[in-house]
Amino acid sequence: KQEVTQIPAALSVPEGENLVLNCSFTDSAIYNLQWFRQDPGKGLTSLLLIQSSQREQTSGRLNASLDKSSGRSTLYIAASQPGDSATYLCAVASYNTDKLIFGTGTRLQVFP
């Protein structure tokens, strides 16, 4: 049974810092891994999608890596800004099923 864990659960940093959020999963047989952002009271915004055959994806100040064999993904946020404050969720789609298994998220606060 696939399980997804995110560390840390919460993070508070000053503006400008580079951050690393961690996601680990127990079953390496995955289709893909998605990183989402959720603002309070809002829906999920997809940030990056990494297919199982890929090692990383980049979008602006965000970079996500995937090491399928070790069951790990990291989301790197460069030069953090207060507007990056949100909860970040990772989710994996296991092989032969389309459903996403979510981690509990990392709550990020970036202060000026």
Added chain:
Amino acid sequence: EAGVTQFPSHSVIEKGQTVTLRCDPISGHDNLYWYRRVMGKEIKFLLHFVKESKQDESGMPNNRFLAERTGGTYSTLKVQPAELEDSGVYFCASSPRRAGAEQYFGPGTRLTVT
């Protein structure tokens, strides 16, 4: 292109009442998913439609929950009768019909059962 929409955004009902949530997927997306987050827990899968057919309903908690997708377009999720533990945020997502496709989420419906 319009995103996934959900209605209502918030619903407050009493225990024992019935509530119907609606999801309109992105046009042309054959896959439609329902997920929910209950207080303090991670988001969990409920079920998956491919067009109008239920592909996977392994996450449905019990027979008080009924999901339909008439004509393969919008979907409804009915809870009857609602219980206190049904409170949470219900998300809908859609994706094109290909393996490993990105799922696009709606804003969610916050359900409060009192």
